[in-house]
Amino acid sequence: MRLLNASGCLDALTAPDVARSLDGFVTKTITPLPREGNPPVRIAETAHGMLNAIGLANPGRERFLRETLPRLRELDVPLWVSVGGFCAQDYADTCAALDGIEAIELNLSCPNVDEAADSAAEIVAACRAATPLPLYAKLSAAHPDVAEVARAVAAAGADGLSLINTLRGMALDRRTLLPSLARATGGLSGPGLKPIALAAVHACHAATQLPIVGMGGVMTGRDALELVACGARDVALGTVLFADPEAPSRVRGELARAVEAVGVAQADDVYARAHSAEKTLEIESKVVA
Amino acid sequence: MPRRERRSVVALERVGPYSLLRLDRGGLDPGAPGQFFMLEAPQRLLPRALSLCLAPPGELAFLIDPVGPGTEALCALERGASIHVFGPLGNGFRLDVRRPLLVGGGIGMAPLPYLAEALRFPPAVLGFRSAAHAEAAALMPDAEVAIEPTFVTELIDTAHDVLACGPEPMLRAVGVLCPGAQLAWEAPMACGFGACYGCAVEIDGELKRLCVDGPVLELPQAREQVAAA
Helix, strand or coil, rough: CCCCCCCCCCCCCCCCHHCCCCCCEEECCCCCCCCCCCCCCCCEECCCEECCCCCCCEECHHHHHHHHHHHHHCCCCCCEECCCCCCCCHHHHHHCCCCCCCCCEEEEECCCCCCCCCHHHHHHHHHHHHHCEEEEEEEECCCCCCCHHHHHHHCCCCEEEEECCCEEEECCCCCCCCCCCCCCCCEEECCCHHHHEEEEHHHHHHCCCCCCEECCCCHHHHHHHHHHHHHCEEEEEEHHHHHHHCCCHHHHHHHHHHHCCCCCCCCCHHHCHHHHHHHHHHHHHHHHH | EEEEEEEEEEEEEECCEEEEEEEEECCCCCCCCCEEECCCCCCCCCEEECCCCCCCCCCCEEEEEEHHHHHHHCCCCCCCCCCEEEEEECCCCCCCCCCCEEEHHHHHCCCCCHHHHCCCCCCEEEECCCCCHHHHHHHHHCHHHHHHHCHHHCCCCCCCCEEECCCCHHHHHHHCCCCEEEECCCCCCCCCCCCCCCCCCEEECEEEEEECCEEEHHHHHHHHHHCCC
């Protein structure tokens, strides 16, 4: 199990030591053209998480390739580049321009921008034709059947899945009752998402068997282990990094103790274990039948 | 260098409607005036960004306005309780000024007592919305005080090099009066170290994060920010 950051939850250039404490650094989403992002206020804390409406602020593809990527390479951390866009060709063009990185994550699920008109499968197919690099499709658990989307992107050539992105939410100012965020809504992240992430990883593992980077509300090593048990090969830290830049080493320490507590040698030993109960039940029901 | 340590509460003192939270300093560097720390808010997901108010020997002191659940939790801490503290972060005030004048508005006076010490107690003007809030001026006994409907900007002698912190309308007014003023801005921050982009503003056509490029910005940049906002 590798420990990564969730896209948009770490800047390796301002916090290189945090990036080096991970097994890979995932960039903020890169779009073809520069984006300033949404106007402030962009973040708000909620009872069990936080909302963000950053709006894919990024320097754009050309400047990222020319200025940011060379500096990231100097960190000597495996790099994942998160790619975004507004049509399949946007994504494919950026994928074609990338090489010498660990993987590409296709952001198919940002709740803070208008969605691409093309389907997730169309985008993945276009990117598959554009690059031999590993392609991870980042999906939203807001879809009524995320496993169906997972099957579609798998058929289109995705090598893996990133699950889950934030979910659209809203908070109101305590005095004015106006939305706390200038954009009114934002993406909910943090511990409130964990049960949703577990369910999405569980469903998509069952549907595709693709490698999954599990994320969503991971605060502790035990949370990471549960995602692995649902079918995540790797785990990413998101909001917890904002509150605790030392979270990677803490989570690793807790993970070692959590692994020991369930009586296995390493996290990978519980990979997809949450599915075995179902299989046992299936076998039992067949025996009874 | 910023560090993250668990520090204990030495005292919590009421200062008008605000609280002065005094923490055991441990191995933390107080940093430059205008820099800030992220303080763990008990029972909350995210820490809160607070500029250093005073650095008594062995301590770090923060002036807090209890305006929401996080700052309320910080103002309810008891002596001996401990919280994670991360800092110092961001860029503070430039101290190479010839005729400093400190200008504070409301809770924006928070970084000024420490700044006043560093500049050997230059003149200062503070504005508050009520007499109760103005009790916080006790932290700067020599400061001239304005209480609404008098505004602090009415007390500014523009021949000075102004270093200001306060609400955005006050900073905007100070910026118009005093080109070249150093202004300490505020924005919601989740992380304080450049990760979340929550505090990003557009300055000179560039995306800047107040946590790593500020919070103290000089006027030409600040004017851009106001225009962008």
